[in-house]
Amino acid sequence: MTGPDQAPATASASAPAPAPAVGRRPSGSPLRFAVLGTGYWARSCHGTVLAERPDVDFVGFWGRDGAKAEHAAAGVGRGRGFTDLDALLDAVDAVAIALPPDVQASLAVRAARAGKHLLLDKPLALDVPAADDVVRAVAESGVTSLSFMTFLFQEEVTAWLARMQTLAAAHGPWEGVSVRCAGSIDTPGSPYAGSVWRRERGGLWDWGPHALSLILSLLPPVERVAAVRGMRDTVHMGNEHTGGPVSSMTLTVTAPAKAQESVITVWGPAGRESLKLPTGTLREACHRAVDQFQEAVAGRDGRAHPLDAAYARNIVAVLDAAERQLALPAEQRATAPAL
Ligand SMILES: NC(=O)c1ccc[n+]([C@@H]2O[C@H](COP(=O)([O-])OP(=O)(O)OC[C@H]3O[C@@H](n4cnc5c(N)ncnc54)[C@H](OP(=O)(O)O)[C@@H]3O)[C@@H](O)[C@H]2O)c1
Missing domain, CATH: 3.30.360.10 (Dihydrodipicolinate Reductase; domain 2)
Incomplete structure (x- = not known):
């Protein structure tokens, strides 16, 4: 048990997609948030943290296994399970992703192109082209991204x-x-x-x-x-x-x-x-990341968060x-x- 991941507790040549509806949320209302993933980190960190925040309307978990998604939602006492990613994306403003990095990258692109802000985990992807796809989708969609670098x-x-x-x-x-x-x-x-x-x-x-x-x-x-x-x-x-x-x-x-x-x-x-x-304080760290994510989504300083998808892409490189x-x-x- 020696650090975050060892302690129990992320211009195409084709025509760009139509501009997504970013920021539909009425000002001041809680951010509608869901977790993509139903594994250990999704449940014990992102899901637990998001479900206990008053500034978040926790919608639930998406997973490829519906029973695991329902179980994860029951475990944090809020939201429900989804297997239909489009249905989940329709119901949220933002997603936290806690999935293997190759899965994260492709789902992050889908979520960003649907206009959803991204709380990513590390590594963003397992190769540079996949990481570039996320950076491009974020830039073209105008969504906020933050990579949860725990330390x-x-x-x-x-x-x-x-x-x-x-x-x-x-x-x-x-x-x-x-x-x-x-x-x-x-x-x-x-x-x-x-x-x-x-x-x-x-x-x-x-x-x-x-x-x-x-x-x-x-x-x-x-x-x-x-x-x-x-x-x-x-x-x-x-x-x-x-x-x-x-x-x-x-x-x-x-x-x-x-x-x-x-x-x-x-x-x-x-x-x-x-x-x-x-090795500890992982959920506290995640709360701080969500605090900064909320600030960035609100656009309070008018800049991308320094730990955005482009930062995470350079680490992949x-x-x-x-x-x-x-x-x-x-x-x-x-x-x-x-x-
Ligand atoms: N920032 C940190 O300190 C920190 C700490 C821990 C983990 N993490 C990150 O969090 C992420 C998740 O980590 P983890 O340890 O919980 O588990 P993991 O080994 O990365 O992923 C396991 C989970 O991914 C699901 N999964 C695998 N392939 C999938 C696919 N093709 N489609 C949909 N779901 C798929 C599995 O679902 P099934 O149950 O259906 O098989 C399982 O729930 C990783 O990126 C990891 O690096 C970050």
């Missing part, structure tokens, strides 16, 4: 990041960041044990967005990556950032039981600072670059033979 809504983390930014302003930019995220979906009782995409794509895609959300809070954008595989699903990445700083990431969702820990270290003229990454490195034959990888 960036946890007070302990945001306070530490703010302190690191203050130190950099006083002493000079940070020169490097190292993030290790090592959890295990094989921990007895893990709600993620049966997660097919986590088993197939591992820590790179599950932890990678979280690790990058921290790194990109302290360093400029990533320009180039190198990646090597370790034991089990472990991936090690070295990232070159604009202007010269570097970051490294070690990511696994199948760490040995006694080797689970998630930590970030940053160094530069201000010294060296570390934070052990928190970094992970995809690592995946392409890992797929190369050994002699073409950026590693020199040492034997």
